[in-house]
Amino acid sequence: MNFEIQKRALSRVIRDDxxxxxxxxxxQPDATSTEKDPISTLVQQAVQKGDFELKTGSVLSTYGQAGTKARHVIVACTGENKATQIRIAATAAWAALKSAKVKHLGVYAHGQWSANSLQSAAAALADASYIYTTTLSKPSYRSLKQITFSASEVNAAHKTALAQAQALSAGVELAKEWANRPANHATPTMLAQAAQAIAKGAAFKCEVLGPKEVAKLGMGSFMAVARGAAEPLRFIVMRYNGASSTQAPVVLVGKGITFDTGGISMKPAAEMDEMKYDMSGAASVLGVFKALGELKPEINVVGLIPATENMPDGLAVKPGDVVTSMSGQTIEILNTDAEGRLVLCDALTYAERFKPQAVIDIATLTGACVIALGGVRSGLFTSDDELAQQLQQAGDNAGDLCWRMPMDDEYAEGLKTRFADVANVAGRQxxxxxxxxFLQRFAKKYPWAHLDIAGTAWRSGAAKGATGRPVALLMHYLLSKASTPARAPRRR
Known part of the structure; x- marks a missing residue:
């Protein structure tokens, strides 16, 4: 899907094909506006008669409006034009259009818009119009191919924001695609193949390690989780080299549990199908690399994905087993359903070799984070104040919100055990x-942050599906660290 933007009055946009x-x-429309067109007149009449409330998300729909060339016209109230309000309005507007066969959509922004608000509108429309098709025998494909934005005032910042929005949408949708796939269509091997397909071009490298290579590295914790799975594990190493080789990279570590039964500590059957989403951290790393390929910013990025299923085979690791991680620390596995931290800890140790400027791991790690923050904000955990501030700002700018959680040393007391250096779980509190x-023990040699996306990576119920979060947060963070502004992606 292509985005473009142009400086035009509404009186001209209504004549577009x-x-x-x-x-x-x-x-609060601009009282000084002198625009005279059928839509502005219609809105004014509807407001006066009480048929259109100027409240965020309210919509006024017409078909075959006299004086306009577009078949469908939707007016959506954006409140004070804040990014969050625009996202609500865009979602509501598309809901009124979703049954129509719309290939070319025009979007006119009445009033003064920030670049961030424009980006929010583009992201919301891309999100609302997304359709999953991979495993359907007779899929209904997305008809929308082009969105042309228009406004009375357009500057370079708007154009840059829209170019970034197009690349971000491509990355978010790729993350959605892989997270939405059922586990038999998203095995560790398939994830590795997807990574290799993304990491093409001079700036990219991709290496895929199998069981033998992982064993040679001494990743005993990762291997323990994979022991019960018939599908072979894969450790995926992606590299994007957009800057000088002297620049330390940012390392992203994505949890890649392609299906999580809980292992011997098996989960209840109800909603276990949603454990296909347990590789959403890995999917977000793939999405980020897709967006990097579109924008080509001057930054170095490494993506690490430890990918495996967590299954209850006769060879599976048992509660009480002690394993040795790549760092040399021994771990008592008290609960095999706390497997994400076991694969991540070895990946965090592996990250040391890149001498990174920062490491961020992304994982659907705990149900406790869902209870704490719900589906609104991802949990942000770090003891590095500067990194925390940068990630929070990136999330705010992207509309992909996070919330910093405490990391007091006293919280680690429950991880103590007589039988190993550390236990993999503490109590429920x-x-x-x-x-x-637990993860922090393996990330002491670099600035580190952990994003728990268990509440934000997917939606349940009637709207069940992956969200593609936190691709937008991560990309805004990376772009803020890049040496020069990103280039606009090529139009498809």
Whole structure:
């Protein structure tokens, strides 16, 4: 899907050859505006008669509106034109259009828009129009191919924001695609093949390690989780080299449990199908690399994905077993359903070899984080104040929010055990924090942050599906660290 932007008045946009037109209308329109067009007149009449409330997300729909070339016209109220309000308005507007066959959509922004608000609108429309098709015998494909944004004022910042939005949408949708796939269509081997397909071009490298190579590295913790799975594990190492080789990379570590039964500590059957989403951290790393390939920013990035299933085979690791991690630390596995931290800890040790400027791991790690933060914000865990501030700012700018959680040393007390250096779980209290404290033991040689996306990586119920989070947060962070602004992606 292509995005473009142009400086045009609404009176001109209504004559464009569009299938549909969305007009974003603020709660307080510019009183000095002199635009005279059928849509502005219609809105004013509807407001006066009480048929259109100027409240964020309210919509006014017309078909075959006299004086406009687009078949469908949707006016959506954007409140004060804040990014979050625009996202709500865009989602509501598309809901009114989703049954229509819209290939070319026009979007007119009434009033002054920030670059961030424009990006929010583009991201929301891409998200709302996404359709999963991979495993359907007769899929209904997305008809929307082009979105043309128009506004009375357009500057270079708007154009840059929209170029980034297009690349981000490609990355988010790739992350959704792989997270949405059922486990038999997203095995560790398939994830590795996807990584290799993404990592093409002069700036990319991709290495895939199998069981023998992982054993040689001494990744005993990762291998323990994979012992019960018939599908062979894969350790995926992706590299994007957009800057000088002297620049230390940012390392992203994505949890890649392609299906999680809980192992011997088996989960209840209800909603276990959603454990296909347990590789959403890995999917987000793939999505980031897709976006990097589109934008080509001047930064070095490494992606590490430890990928395996967690299955209850006769060879599976048992509660009480002690394994030795790549770091040499021994771990007593008290609960085999706390497997994500076991694969991540070896990946965090592996990350040391890159001498990184920062390491961020992304994982659907704990149900406790869902209880704490729900599906609104991802959990952010780090003892590095600067890194925390940068990630929070990136999340705010992207509309992909996170919330910093405590990391006091006292939270690690529950991980003590007589039979190993550390246990893989503590008690039920502060479960998301104790999981982060476990990971912190393996990330002492570089600035590190952990994003728990268990509540934000997918939606349940009637709207069940992957969200593609936190691709946008991570890309905003990486772009803020890049040496020069990213280039606009090529139009498809």
């Amino acid at each position: 569009l299938d549909a037109l969305i007009v974003f209308w603020p709660s 502060a479960g998301s924090v104790t999981a982060a404290k």
